Amino acid sequence: xxxxxxxxxxxxxxxxxxxxxxxxxxxxxxxxxxxxxxxxxxxxxxxxxxxxxxxxxxxxxxxxxxxxxxxxxxxxxxxxxxxxxxxxxxxxxxxxxxxxxxxxxxxxxxxxxxxxxxxxxxxxxxxxxxxxxxxxxxxxxxxxxxxxxxxxxxxxxxxxxxxxxxxxxxxxxxxxxxxxxxxxxxxxxxxxxxxxxxxxxxxxxxxxxxxxxxxxxxxxxxxxxxxxxxxxxxxxxxxxxxxxxxxxxxxxxxxxxxxxxxxxxxxxxxxxxxxxxxxxxxxxxxxxxxxxxxxxxxxxxxxxxxxxxxxxxxxxxxxxxxxxxxxxxxxxxxxxxxxxxxxxxxxxxxxxxxxxxxxxxxxxxxxxxxxxxxxxxxxxxxxxxxxxxxxxxxxxxxxxxxxx
Amino acid sequence: xxxxxxxxxxxxxxxxxxxxxxxxxxxxxxxxxxxxxxxxxxxxxxxxxxxxxxxxxxxxxxxxxxxxxxxxxxxxxxxxxxxxxxxxxxxxxxxxxxxxxxxxxxxxxxxxxxxxxxxxxxxxxxxxxxxxxxxxxxxxxxxxxxxxxxxxxxxxxxxxxxxxxxxxxxxxxxxxxxxxxxxxxxxxxxxxxxxxxxxxxxxxxxxxxxxxxxxxxxxxxxxxxxxxxxxxxxxxxxxxx
Amino acid sequence: xxxxxxxxxxxxxxxxxxxxxxxxxxxxxxxxxxxxxxxxxxxxxxxxxxxxxxxxxxxxxxxxxxxxxxxxxxxxxxxxxxxxxxxxxxxxxxxxxxxxxxxxxxxxxxxxxxxxxxxxxxxxxxxxxxxxxxxxxxxxxxxxxxxxxxxxxxxxx
Numbered sequence: 001x002x003x004x005x006x007x008x009x010x011x012x013x014x015x016x017x018x019x020x021x022x023x024x025x026x027x028x029x030x031x032x033x034x035x036x037x038x039x040x041x042x043x044x045x046x047x048x049x050x051x052x053x054x055x056x057x058x059x060x061x062x063x064x065x066x067x068x069x070x071x072x073x074x075x076x077x078x079x080x081x082x083x084x085x086x087x088x089x090x091x092x093x094x095x096x097x098x099x100x101x102x103x104x105x106x107x108x109x110x111x112x113x114x115x116x117x118x119x120x121x122x123x124x125x126x127x128x129x130x131x132x133x134x135x136x137x138x139x140x141x142x143x144x145x146x147x148x149x150x151x152x153x154x155x156x157x158x159x160x161x162x163x164x165x166x167x168x169x170x171x172x173x174x175x176x177x178x179x180x181x182x183x184x185x186x187x188x189x190x191x192x193x194x195x196x197x198x199x200x201x202x203x204x205x206x207x208x209x210x211x212x213x214x215x216x217x218x219x220x221x222x223x224x225x226x227x228x229x230x231x232x233x234x235x236x237x238x239x240x241x242x243x244x245x246x247x248x249x250x251x252x253x254x255x256x257x258x259x260x261x262x263x264x265x266x267x268x269x270x271x272x273x274x275x276x277x278x279x280x281x282x283x284x285x286x287x288x289x290x291x292x293x294x295x296x297x298x299x300x301x302x303x304x305x306x307x308x309x310x311x312x313x314x315x316x317x318x319x320x321x322x323x324x325x326x327x328x329x330x331x332x333x334x335x336x337x338x339x340x341x342x343x344x345x346x347x348x349x350x351x352x353x354x355x356x357x358x359x360x361x362x363x364x365x366x367x368x369x370x371x372x373x374x375x376x377x378x379x380x381x382x383x384x385x386x387x388x389x390x391x392x393x394x395x396x397x398x399x400x401x402x403x404x
Numbered sequence: 405x406x407x408x409x410x411x412x413x414x415x416x417x418x419x420x421x422x423x424x425x426x427x428x429x430x431x432x433x434x435x436x437x438x439x440x441x442x443x444x445x446x447x448x449x450x451x452x453x454x455x456x457x458x459x460x461x462x463x464x465x466x467x468x469x470x471x472x473x474x475x476x477x478x479x480x481x482x483x484x485x486x487x488x489x490x491x492x493x494x495x496x497x498x499x500x501x502x503x504x505x506x507x508x509x510x511x512x513x514x515x516x517x518x519x520x521x522x523x524x525x526x527x528x529x530x531x532x533x534x535x536x537x538x539x540x541x542x543x544x545x546x547x548x549x550x551x552x553x554x555x556x557x558x559x560x561x562x563x564x565x566x567x568x569x570x571x572x573x574x575x576x577x578x579x580x581x582x583x584x585x586x587x588x589x590x591x592x593x594x595x596x597x598x599x600x601x602x603x604x605x606x607x608x609x610x611x612x613x614x615x616x617x618x619x620x621x622x623x624x625x626x627x628x629x630x631x632x633x634x635x636x637x638x639x640x641x642x643x644x645x
Numbered sequence: 646x647x648x649x650x651x652x653x654x655x656x657x658x659x660x661x662x663x664x665x666x667x668x669x670x671x672x673x674x675x676x677x678x679x680x681x682x683x684x685x686x687x688x689x690x691x692x693x694x695x696x697x698x699x700x701x702x703x704x705x706x707x708x709x710x711x712x713x714x715x716x717x718x719x720x721x722x723x724x725x726x727x728x729x730x731x732x733x734x735x736x737x738x739x740x741x742x743x744x745x746x747x748x749x750x751x752x753x754x755x756x757x758x759x760x761x762x763x764x765x766x767x768x769x770x771x772x773x774x775x776x777x778x779x780x781x782x783x784x785x786x787x788x789x790x791x792x793x794x795x796x797x798x799x800x801x802x
Binding site for chain 1: 478480481482483484485486489490491492493494495496497506515518519520521522523524539540541542543544545547548549550551552553555556557558559560561573574575576630631634645
């Protein structure tokens with residue numbers, strides 16, 4: 001009966017430093033973009049008074065949602081006691097922290113007054129779901145950090161189950177809150193739905209796991225640590241199941257909207273004549289984010305190839321970004337319906353589909369969130385013993401119970 | 405036992421005061437100019453009545469508001485702030501056309517106040533919905549939440565502000581019902597301009613004052629709230645829609 | 646051997662540190678170190694609303710307290726109001742409290758305390774009262790005279 005040996009990455013190869021350098025450049029680009037937006041004011045971006053949340057928010061929400069889901073693997077290990085996932089729990093915990101850090105960094109840097117972050121963290125209006133989210137995010141950092149510590153410190157391993165449970169419940173509440181940021185908005189046709197909370201939960205499961213799979217494969221592949229089929233097959237099946245449930249929620253959301261006559265105009269906008277939003281919905285969200293990964297992940301032969309699994313994970317991520325773009329930006333592009341049954345016009349674009357073209361500083365900031373998450377993960381892998389030396393089948397199947 | 409005149413007057417005054425505080429009766433504030441030490445109070449609730457049948461394609465309300473509050477444009481209509489705008493409506497089935505000014509509705513249950521994470525968006529005691537720019541972090545969630553599109557985010561550095569109306573980059577703002585004028589017993593600039601140069605379509609007043617012109621008109625004539633289905637109990641009411 | 650090497654590197658490190666300290670001290674002591682002293686021109690006659698010592702120490706506390714009173718509660722007493730300060734302290738030449746010799750800015754630059762008040766607030770005084778038109782009186786208050794009797798109203802709302 002072998003125990004799992006974790007060790008830090010060597011992290012001295014040229015490839016590793018090249019990766020760090022590339023990611024650092026991307027982060028610097030994002031910081032530059034944020035400075036440019038803050039210094040000149042947001043008129044230099046594509047955002048406007050009709051579309052106040054743009055590409056930075058798409059990336060930020062994606063990262064925050066994925067962060068919550070990336071903790072899934074650790075939860076399955078600690079809370080549901082599946083031995084097979086226990087060696088992956090540490091990486092899962094760290095990835096959830098770094099993804100959340102990346103998402104929050106983008107969100108904060110896009111604020112109109114980012115220097116007032118202290119104000120945001122000391123003045124809470126607890127009727128606001130956004131305030132709850134800020135509170136839940138900071139709590140998440142603390143809880144997952146504690147959870148990681150009890151996993152890393154052998155003498156504290158016994159506490160990994162209760163802390164894992166706390167982290168699991170906390171992130172369910174957190175993701176429900178993130179979805180409710182949109183679900184609670186009565187004003188807009190696109191939002192105003194209780195379905196957003198569970199939709200975001202299942203989005204987190206799918207996106208978080210897709211990112212986890214890619215990071216795991218990259219970390220093991222880059223350091224030549226064996227990664228056995230037992231783990232990959234399980235993760236593949238899990239991702240496929242998550243994508244199925246995700247598609248189910250998307251179908252229910254649109255079918256319900258289609259049943260309400262009052263929502264027909266909005267559904268026509270998303271499904272038929274919304275231009276870029278329609279394209280992102282059908283090609284991005286449904287095809288690339290749904291149908292294609294399902295075909296790849298459930299195919300009896302293709303799903304056995306590591307490359308196919310990685311490709312499917314990339315598809316889920318791209319589909320997720322498209323989905324969030326349609327939710328956030330498409331939802332704002334569609335005009336407010338203040339006067340039902342009337343055609344509305346004004347000097348500030350009432351009644352028309354708002355135009356939005358992402359600008360370079362916005363995209364740089366959004367992408368830098370991903371880069372920040374990855375560079376923090378890479379550094380964490382080098383500094384902490386997060387990755388088992390071997391995840392080959394013979395090494396993981398033999399993990400004795402109770403060893404986190 | 406007979407009462408002398410002094411005692412009688414004293415008793416009468418006491419009875420009068422007693423009657424004044426019997427349950428069901430309320431003393432409203434003295435009808436005089438509000439002093440600066442006085443805080444805004446819930447006894448008043450400011451509101452507007454807009455008769456859209458008197459509204460044409462004139463925009464004096466918009467010009468007056470933006471002049472009064474120092475809201476300057478930069479030739480960028482998508483990002484320029486707009487505290488009040490003229491909206492033209494045309495019925496999709498019948499083609500009937502109308503126009504009306506649209507501004508912050510100063511709801512009793514404002515969604516923008518509910519969603520603000522720092523509490524910068526708040527409702528003053530007398531019903532005016534404001535943004536405390538000292539606490540606003542510029543997250544724009546209130547802009548997402550407002551059903552009327554009344555809020556604007558300031559997208560550029562602001563200079564030349566009016567001393568009574570501070571506004572700056574990176575915060576969110578909307579119609580303040582000219583709170584600086586109201587606190588000096590005046591009316592919003594849009595109402596003044598409409599009464600003087602426009603269609604005389606706007607009436608401003610205290611929704612709690614049963615004897616005031618605003619309440620009299622609301623009681624006599626039909627009026628609606630915009631997005632009445634949201635049950636926000638707006639302070640701005642419209643006629644002729 | 647290793648001990649001698651450690652001692653030598655320790656000594657060179659300490660030397661560098663002391664040199665840096667000396668350099669900083671020299672710079673700090675020089676007359677250019679503290680920047681231009683603040684220009685405090687009191688152009689309007691009369692006293693400030695509070696004693697100078699209190700203002701120097703606590704003007705921010707007064708401003709913050711007043712801001713919450715005015716913003717949230719609608720209390721517009723003039724004694725500690727920012728507009729009142731600016732009306733008096735703005736330079737008649739530049740019509741502002743900002744600028745190299747502005748009342749607020751020159752002191753704040755000297756003390757290296759950043760203020761972001763004037764990102765939103767106007768640094769210029771209000772136009773004198775005679776120049777403004779009287780505000781239109783609200784309808785319904787046309788009968789306002791001086792203290793009228795309190796009106797008792799029925800519960801009709």
